[in-house]
Amino acid sequence: MTRPLSCVLVANRGEIARRVVVTARAMGLRTVAVYSDADAAAPFVADADVAVRLPGSTPADTYLRADLVVAAALRSGADCVHPGYGFLSENADFARAVEAAGLVFVGPDPGAVEAMGSKLAAKELMARAGVPVLPSVDATGLSGDTLEKAASEVGYPLLVKASFGGGGRGMRTVREPSELGEAVEGAAREAASAFGDGTVFLERLVERPRHVEVQVFGDRSGTTVALFERECSIQRRHQKVVEEAPSPAVGPDLRARLHEAAVAAARAIGYVGAGTVEFLLEESGDFWFLEMNTRLQVEHPVTEAVTGLDLVRLQFDVAAGRPLPAEAVSPTLSGAAIEVRLYAEDPARGWLPQSGRLAEFAIPADTAFRPPPGPGIRVDSGVVAGGEVGVHYDPMLAKVIAWAPDRASAALALAGALARARLHGLTTNRDLLVRVLRHPAFLAGETDTAFLDRHGLDVLAAPLVDDAGRRRHAVVAALAGAALRRAAAPVLAGLPSGWRNNPTAPQTTAFDAGTVRYRLDRSGVTADVDGEPVPLTVLGTEVTGPGRVRLDVEAEGLRSAYKVHVDGDRHHVDGPEGATTLVERPRFPEPTAAVAPGSLTATMPGAVTRVAVAEGDEVRAGQLVLVLEAMKMEHPVVAPTDGVVTSLHATVGAQVETGAVLAVVSEQVPHPETEENSRAS
Structure with a gap:
C-alpha cells in the first residue's frame, strides 16, 4: 500500500540536510529544516521552504531532542521525517516517536534500527545469520582483574569500541595491558557524551585490513538488493577520509560473497530502506562483519556515481510504499568514483579541529548534491564563503566527489579540483588529500586502514608548496598588498606602491613566514625573503575586487598567474604550486601579557x-x-x-x-x- 508524501522535515543539518532538500524538492515535496541557534545563518536553513528553530546550540539541546523535532514536524505540516545521518538517525525511540505522531519515518522500521543499534547485539545476530564476526566481549562496568581477564580472552592487540554510535568516537586501540584501563574509561566517557550511552566492548584488532562496505536496499515487497561495494580504508582516528566505489581489491568472486553476506545481514532483520553493511577485509580474502549502519551513509555519493541511482529518491519511494525500480533491482556498475571529506582541521598538529570564519570557499565543480551525468566533479557542502565553522559540530566542510571511466582518472581529476580550490580563513586537510590521491601507492590500489601511518604525516601532511614556492608566495603577497594600497591612493594610483625612479632603500613587509624586502624601479622587481633572493618578473598586476589582486609572474622561465586575497592581516595566495596563507605582522606590535613558561x-x-x-x-x-x-x-x-x-x-x-x-x-x-x-x- 502506497502513501503519497507531500512535505518532509529533515531532522539534520549541514550538507546532508541540503542534499535531502535537493532531491525532495525535485520530487515535488515541501521541505522543512530545523536549526539550532548556532546554525541560524547556515545555508541549509535558507535552502528549505520552512525552518523551525530549536532553542540552544549544543546537539543535546537541539538536534538530539526527539520531542522538539517531532513537535516541529507536526507544527510545520510535515507528513514524513528524513533523519539524514548522525544525531537521531539510528535511534529506534525517535523512529517510534515519529510513527506514533502519525508521520512516516524515511528509514528502516524501529525494530531493525534497534537490532543494529548495539554493535554487541548486532554481532550476535549476525553470527546466527551465518555472517563472519570477530571475537568480542562486553567491557561495560569491568575493571581491574576482571577487565584484564576479558581482554586476555579477546587477545592483544584489541580495540575498545562504543556499542552505540560510530564515526570513530568512543574507540581506542590497546596494544599493552597497561593501556587498557585508561582506554576503556576514555572510550566510555566519549561514547556517553556523543551518543548518550557509555556501553563499550573489546574486539580483536585486525592489523592493516581494508574497510569495505556494501550498500543494501530493501522494500516492503520483500526485495533486498546489494548496490555494490565501497572501500573506505583511508581513515584518521577511525574516521573515514577517502571513500571509493568500487574497491580496487574486490573482484567478481569476492564481490559475490560480500553481496551474499550483506543481503543475509539485511534479511535477518527484515530490513527496509537504505543501509550499509560494513566489513573488515583481510589480504587473504577473508572478511568480518564490523557493523550495520541503518541509515544513509556520508559516502553514498560514490555509489550514486557508479550506479546512476539517486539513493535519497529511493529512500522516499520505499518510505511511500513503492517497490524498488528495475534499475535498482538489477543495478549496473559503471566507471569509478572517489570521495574525500574536506575538513577544517590541521593534520600536522594531531588533526586539530579548526573553528572560525571562512573568508573564501570555492571548489571547481560540475554539479552539487546530485549524481553527475558523466565525468566530472560533484561538491556537497554545508558551508559558504563568509560563514562560520563553530565548535559544536563536526568540522567537515564538504564532500568532494569525482567520477571517471577508470579509478586513476577519477583520483587525478579529484586531486586537481582540490588543488585549484580557494579555501581561505581556516586550516584544512586539503593538501593531505591531494597528496594521498596522487600517491603512487594509492594509485596502485594499495590501500588499507594503516595507509596514513605507513606513509607518514610528515610526508602526506606537508604543504604542497615547497620552501622556494613559499618564498615566491611571500613576495607575491607583499606586492599584492602594495598594489591594494596604491589603488586606494588619491593621486597617481597607477604607479606601483614603492616604485622609485632612482635606486633607494627597499620596501619591507614582515610576515609570520619571513620578512620580504623588495624594490620596484626601472629594471623591475628585486626581492628577497630573510636575505634569500627571489628572482621573478611581474608581467601584470590587476586589482580584481576589494582585497583581491591578480599578478602574472614569470619565475625561472615559467609564467604563472597568482591570485591573492587580503583579508585583514591574512594574505591568501593561490598559485599553480598550491596555496599559502601568510599573516602580516604589525609594524608596531602592541604589548601583550606574557604567558608563563610551561x-x-x-x-x-x-x-x-x-x-x-x-x-x-x-x-x-x-x-x-x-x-x-x-x-x-x-x-x-x-x-x-x-x-x-x-x-x-x-x-x-x-x-x-x-x-x-x-x-x-x-x-x-x-x-x-x-x-x-x-x-x-
Missing part, C-alpha cells in the same frame, strides 16, 4: 571533561594532564616535559576559549626554603 593553553574552544592531575603533582613528559572535548571528539592535553604542576586553572565541566591557560608545568621542582625566602623578601 603553560598549557587551549588550542580551541571546548569543555574540560577530565582533570588527571592536581597542583603539586610531579609529571613526566607526555603524561595526561587533562582532556578537552570539542567538535565531538576528545583531545588529550599532555605535559610537555618532566616537571611539577605548579598551577591548575581547569575544572571538569568548565568551558574554555582558545588561548586560555589550563595548567602550568614547571621543569624545576621549587624548594620549600626557596619559596619561604622569596615570600619573606
